[in-house]
Amino acid sequence: MPAASTRVPQQERSRATQARLLEATVECLVEHGWSGTTTTVVAARAGVSRGAQLHHYPTKAALVTAAVAHLAERRAEELRIEAEALPAGPRRLDRVIDLLAAAFTGPLFVAALELWVAARTDAELRGALVPLEARVGREMHRLTVALLGVDERRPGVREAVQATLDLLRGLGVANLLNDDSARRTALLHTWKRQLAALLTPETDPPDRGSPQAGAPGPDRP
Numbered sequence: 001m002p003a004a005s006t007r008v009p010q011q012e013r014s015r016a017t018q019a020r021l022l023e024a025t026v027e028c029l030v031e032h033g034w035s036g037t038t039t040t041v042v043a044a045r046a047g048v049s050r051g052a053q054l055h056h057y058p059t060k061a062a063l064v065t066a067a068v069a070h071l072a073e074r075r076a077e078e079l080r081i082e083a084e085a086l087p088a089g090p091r092r093l094d095r096v097i098d099l100l101a102a103a104f105t106g107p108l109f110v111a112a113l114e115l116w117v118a119a120r121t122d123a124e125l126r127g128a129l130v131p132l133e134a135r136v137g138r139e140m141h142r143l144t145v146a147l148l149g150v151d152e153r154r155p156g157v158r159e160a161v162q163a164t165l166d167l168l169r170g171l172g173v174a175n176l177l178n179d180d181s182a183r184r185t186a187l188l189h190t191w192k193r194q195l196a197a198l199l200t201p202e203t204d205p206p207d208r209g210s211p212q213a214g215a216p217g218p219d220r221p
Contacts, residue, residue: 018056018066020046025067029111034118039063064115065128071108072136076143079103083147093199094192096147097164101188104172112136113176140165150199160198167191 024046028037039060043053057063079099086095103109112133119126144161145152152158171187174180 014056017046017048017052019070021048021053021056021063022067022070025063026071026107026111029064029067029114030107034064034114037064037114059124061122061125061128064111064125065132068108068112068115068129069132069136071111072139075103075106075108076139079143079147086147090196093148093196096144097168097188097192097195099147100144100165101168101171101184104168105175109169109172110176113173137165148199154201156198160195164191164195 021042024042025037028042028045032041037060039053039057040050042063043050046053053063057066082099083096086092086099115125115129116133119129141161144165145157148161150157150161152161167187171180171184175184
């Protein structure tokens with residue numbers, strides 16, 4: 001019993017230490033960028049000893065990729081919760097795009113962008129980041145499909161969803177150095193209308209041989 005009772009608090013302390021390290025890493029990436037985010041700075045910000053930091057995340061690449069994965073999972077859950085309050089009907093698409101646009105200008109996007117740029121010339125970071133980004137990208141795509149309530153089996157739907165995510169990613173980059181909110185709002189207003197048309201199922205054309213289609217019926221001349 002004593003061994004079991006001490007093991008649980010140790011596990012809880014370990015999880016709490018990891019959480020502090022991951023949160024501090026994201027904050028450092030946003031504030032200081034890749035070059036300014038050192039494991040020493042992160043450990044100090046998290047209030048964690050250097051030894052504890054190295055125990056959980058022995059390299060900088062392991063630490064920052066774990067931090068981005070942690071924040072991506074947390075943000076995806078937040079989006080799901082926020083989506084529960086979204087209205088049904090035509091207004092839903094507008095609100096979903098607004099939620100996603102906010103995600104692509106938030107701290108997760110800024111932190112991830114720092115890693116994308118650094119990974120271009122850092123082989124260790126790139127090796128850790130590429131599979132993570134593939135997983136996060138797939139999850140974001142699935143989440144967007146679910147939030148919009150569309151059927152990817154319909155031709156063109158998958159491409160429309162991915163085009164939306166690519167557009168939001170590009171607008172997020174444009175917003176990095178200057179406040180681009182006015183232009184982003186105008187562009188998204190136009191894209192929402194186009195996306196609604198792309199995602200709206202086409203009704204089957206009427207049978208041109210039927211009376212409803214205007215063709216002569218048995219009692220028509």
